[in-house]
Amino acid sequence: MQAGKPILYSYFRSSCSWRVRIALALKGIAYETVPVNLIKDGGQQLAIIEYLEETRPTPRLLPQDPKKRASVRMISDLITSGIQPLQNLSILKKVREETQLTWAQNAITSGFNALEQILQSTAGKYCVGDEVTMADLCLVPQVANAERFKVDFTPYPTISCINKRLLALEAFQVSHPCRQPDTPTELRA
Amino acid sequence: MQAGKPILYSYFRSSCSWRVRIALALKGIAYETVPVNLIKDGGQQLAIIEYLEETRPTPRLLPQDPKKRASVRMISDLITSGIQPLQNLSILKKVREETQLTWAQNAITSGFNALEQILQSTAGKYCVGDEVTMADLCLVPQVANAERFKVDFTPYPTISCINKRLLALEAFQVSHPCRQPDTPTELRA
Numbered sequence: 001m002q003a004g005k006p007i008l009y010s011y012f013r014s015s016c017s018w019r020v021r022i023a024l025a026l027k028g029i030a031y032e033t034v035p036v037n038l039i040k041d042g043g044q045q046l047a048i049i050e051y052l053e054e055t056r057p058t059p060r061l062l063p064q065d066p067k068k069r070a071s072v073r074m075i076s077d078l079i080t081s082g083i084q085p086l087q088n089l090s091i092l093k094k095v096r097e098e099t100q101l102t103w104a105q106n107a108i109t110s111g112f113n114a115l116e117q118i119l120q121s122t123a124g125k126y127c128v129g130d131e132v133t134m135a136d137l138c139l140v141p142q143v144a145n146a147e148r149f150k151v152d153f154t155p156y157p158t159i160s161c162i163n164k165r166l167l168a169l170e171a172f173q174v175s176h177p178c179r180q181p182d183t184p185t186e187l188r189a
Numbered sequence: 190m191q192a193g194k195p196i197l198y199s200y201f202r203s204s205c206s207w208r209v210r211i212a213l214a215l216k217g218i219a220y221e222t223v224p225v226n227l228i229k230d231g232g233q234q235l236a237i238i239e240y241l242e243e244t245r246p247t248p249r250l251l252p253q254d255p256k257k258r259a260s261v262r263m264i265s266d267l268i269t270s271g272i273q274p275l276q277n278l279s280i281l282k283k284v285r286e287e288t289q290l291t292w293a294q295n296a297i298t299s300g301f302n303a304l305e306q307i308l309q310s311t312a313g314k315y316c317v318g319d320e321v322t323m324a325d326l327c328l329v330p331q332v333a334n335a336e337r338f339k340v341d342f343t344p345y346p347t348i349s350c351i352n353k354r355l356l357a358l359e360a361f362q363v364s365h366p367c368r369q370p371d372t373p374t375e376l377r378a
Binding site: 066070074082084091 | 235239240244255258260262266269273275283295300
């Protein structure tokens with residue numbers, strides 16, 4: 001391992017790792033991946049993203065205007081505290097098997113109902129305005145989870161449209177779970 | 190309502206409102222409370238705290254050093270994403286009534302096990318060093334929830350000790366759920 005290169009303890013499927021991988025890619029930071037097979041997930045990795053933002057401010061992942069920054073953080077927190085913890089593996093394992101899909105779908109749709117409405121007033125090309133922000137790093141992994149749980153996207157045109165634009169960007173492609181060192185062969189793309 | 194005074198839409202018992210109330214008290218910001226009987230809770234109010242920090246930087250709720258800031262945010266996120274969403278009312282209502290207490294206790298203790306260990310390396314008088322930070326604003330409301338759910342604090346001496354010190358501070362007292370405009374008489378203190 002090259003000296004000085006940061007190490008990301010990462011799990012290919014984890015939304016939290018994915019968010020950080022997007023931030024690293026956007027900021028052009030080379031890193032080594034040490035795969036960790038996570039059972040528990042959480043939103044804690046936002047602390048890493050804020051740390052990256054403070055120590056490597058270019059390109060910005062938080063807008064300069066405090067009100068826009070608040071919008072970015074509100075959207076990020078809605079996803080990382082309000083949706084993801086309720087549909088992650090450690091919780092689903094505690095729910096009766098036959099109700100797991102419905103549980104996850106409910107957690108996601110009640111969050112997405114709020115998110116769709118917020119985005120209609122904050123979005124430009126991306127979640128907040130026309131620049132990629134921390135909110136976008138949170139959106140894409142959550143939409144992927146929603147797709148795994150077969151959520152119907154008809155009520156979420158804004159979410160869908162922003163997600164599609166983001167997935168076209170290189171930073172979102174190289175960081176994608178289907179292209180990580182620990183991605184099993186059958187899930188590679 | 191006085192012109193220019195910020196309005197906090199608050200629910201006396203909500204951990205999220207409580208965190209923001211502590212921040213407002215610490216920063217000496219006068220505000221009006223509009224009580225809202227929240228059913229849903231979440232961590233979204235961290236966006237308000239970060240906004241306050243950016244627009245009213247004194248006293249600091251985030252340390253200047255980026256590594257310490259990352260510790261503060263990691264602890265905050267552990268509580269607001271990793272613990273609170275799993276033990277709040279909207280989730281408990283979905284769990285069979287006879288297992289609600291165990292569910293909440295498990296969510297809290299698995300988070301507190303991690304938190305106790307983190308605090309042993311970050312804490313001074315408070316969660317991170319000797320100054321009150323955003324992490325402390327998250328800790329106190331979560332400890333109060335743990336007490337409501339009758340969590341055994343024997344394994345958490347660091348959490349208990351920091352919580353006790355914080356509750357002695359005025360900002361934590363004036364913001365306490367037992368002293369809010371919408372606190373029912375029987376819960377007042």
